[in-house]
Amino acid sequence: MRVVREYERAVIFRLGRLLGAKGPGLIFLIPFIDKPRVVDLRLLSFDIPRQRIITKDNVTVDVDAIVYYRVFNPIDAVVKVQDYITASNFIAQTTLRDVVGQVELDELLTKRDELGRKIQTVVDEITEGWGIKVTQVAIRDVVLPEEMLRAIAKQAEAERERRARVIMAEGELMAAQKMYEAAEFYAKNPNAMRLRELQTWVEIAREKNLIVIAEGGASPLAYALAAARKEERR
Numbered sequence: 470m471r472v473v474r475e476y477e478r479a480v481i482f483r484l485g486r487l488l489g490a491k492g493p494g495l496i497f498l499i500p501f502i503d504k505p506r507v508v509d510l511r512l513l514s515f516d517i518p519r520q521r522i523i524t525k526d527n528v529t530v531d532v533d534a535i536v537y538y539r540v541f542n543p544i545d546a547v548v549k550v551q552d553y554i555t556a557s558n559f560i561a562q563t564t565l566r567d568v569v570g571q572v573e574l575d576e577l578l579t580k581r582d583e584l585g586r587k588i589q590t591v592v593d594e595i596t597e598g599w600g601i602k603v604t605q606v607a608i609r610d611v612v613l614p615e616e617m618l619r620a621i622a623k624q625a626e627a628e629r630e631r632r633a634r635v636i637m638a639e640g641e642l643m644a645a646q647k648m649y650e651a652a653e654f655y656a657k658n659p660n661a662m663r664l665r666e667l668q669t670w671v672e673i674a675r676e677k678n679l680i681v682i683a684e685g686g687a688s689p690l691a692y693a694l695a696a697a698r699k700e701e702r703r
Contacts (some may be wrong), residue, residue, distance in 0.1 A: 470495055470496070470497055470498065471495070471496050471498055471505060472494070472495055472496075473491065473492030473493045473494060473495075473496055473507065474492075474493055475493045476493075476509060476510050476511045477492055477493065477507050477508065477509055477510065478490040478491070478492045478493075478507070478508050478510060478543040479491050479492050479496055479505040479506070479507050479508075480505065480506040480507075480508060480543050480544055480547045480548075481496075481498070481503055481504070481505050481506075482503070482504045482505075482506070483499070483502055483503050483504075484502055487544070487548060488503070489544070490508075490543045490544050506547050508540050508543035508546055508547060509540065510539060510540055510541075510543070511539065512537060512538070512539045512604065513537070513538060513539065514535055514536060514537045514538070515535070515536055515538075515554060515557070515558055515561075516533065516534075516535055516536075517533055517534040517535065517536060517558065517561050517562055517565055518533060518562070519531050519532065519533040519610075519612075520532050520533065520562060520565055520566055520569075522565075522566050522569045522570055523570060524569060524570065524572060524573055524574050524577060525570065525571060525572055525573045526573040526574055528573075528574045528613070528614075528617060529614055530569070530574070530577065530611055530612060530613055530614075531610075531611070531612040532565065532569055532577075532608060532610070532611050532612075533608075533609050533610050534561070534565055534585070534588070534606055534607060534608045534609055535606070535607050535609055536557070536558075536561050536589075536592070536603060536605075536606050537603070537604045537605040537606075537607075538557065538596070538601050538602060538603045538604060539601070539602050539604065540553070540600055540601055540602075541600055541601070541602050542600025543600065544600065545598070545599055545600030546599055546600040546601060549598065549599050549600070550599045553596075553599050553600075553601055556596075556599070557592070557596050557599075557601060557603070560592050560595050560596065561588070561592050561603075561606065564588050564591045564592050565588055565606075565608075567591075568584055568587055568588050568591070569584070572584065574613075574617075577611060578611060581607075581608040581611075584608060585605070585606045585607050585608050586606070588606040588608075589603050589604070589605055589606040592606065
C-alpha cells in the first residue's frame with residue numbers, strides 16, 4: 470500500500486508494463502511486481518544556469534533565468550522522456566541562448582519581459598508533448614563586462630551634462646527675454662527708468678553709508694515719485 474497526496478499522481482508499472490496513473494489516496498501495490506513513479510502536479514520551477522552569450526551587436530553577456538512549469542499529464546512525463554526536468558532545462562538553456570543571441574544589448578536590457586515570453590512560448594511548444602506546461606520564463610540577471618559598465622557610466626554622465634547645459638541655456642534665454650522686455654518698458658516710460666536709477670542709487674548709498682541728494686535738496690525717491698505723478702496727470 471502507498472498513500473498518494475492530493476497534488477501527486479503515481480504512474481504504475483507492473484512487470485514493466487504501464488498500468489496507468491493512480492491517486493490521490495491509498496493505492497495498493499503488489500510487492501516486487503508493481504513499480505510506482507510519483508509525479509508532482511504542483512507549479513514548480515527550475516533555474517537556468519548562467520549562460521555566456523554574444524548578443525546581436527557583439528556584446529558578451531552572462532544571463533540566467535528561472536522557468537515555472539507544471540505537469541498536466543504524468544503518464545507522458547514519465548513514459549515519453551527519461552528525465553523531464555533535465556530535458557526541459559536543456560531545452561530552456563538552448564532557447565535562452567538562441568533568443569538572446571538574436572537581439573541587441575539595449576533590447577535585452579529594456580525588454581526582458583517580452584524576451585521571457587518568447588522563450589516561454591518556444592519551450593512550451595516542445596515540452597507540451599511530454600505532458601509539461603511551461604507557464605512563465607523570467608530573465609533574472611544580465612551581467613555586463615566591466616568595460617561595458619564603464620562605457621555605460623560615461624554615456625550616462627555625458628547625458629546628464631548635456632541636460633544641464635540645455636537647462637542653463639534655457640535659463641539664459643528666458644533671462645535675456647525678460648531683460649529685453651524690461652528695456653522696452655523703460656524706453657517707453659522714462660520716468661520709470663529714472664525711478665529705477667534712483668532706487669539703485671539709494672541701495673548703493675545704503676550699502677556704502679552714503680547720502681544721495683537730488684537737485685533742490687529733495688530725496689531721490691520723492692523726486693522720482695513727483696515726476697511719475699506729473700507724467701500720469703498728462
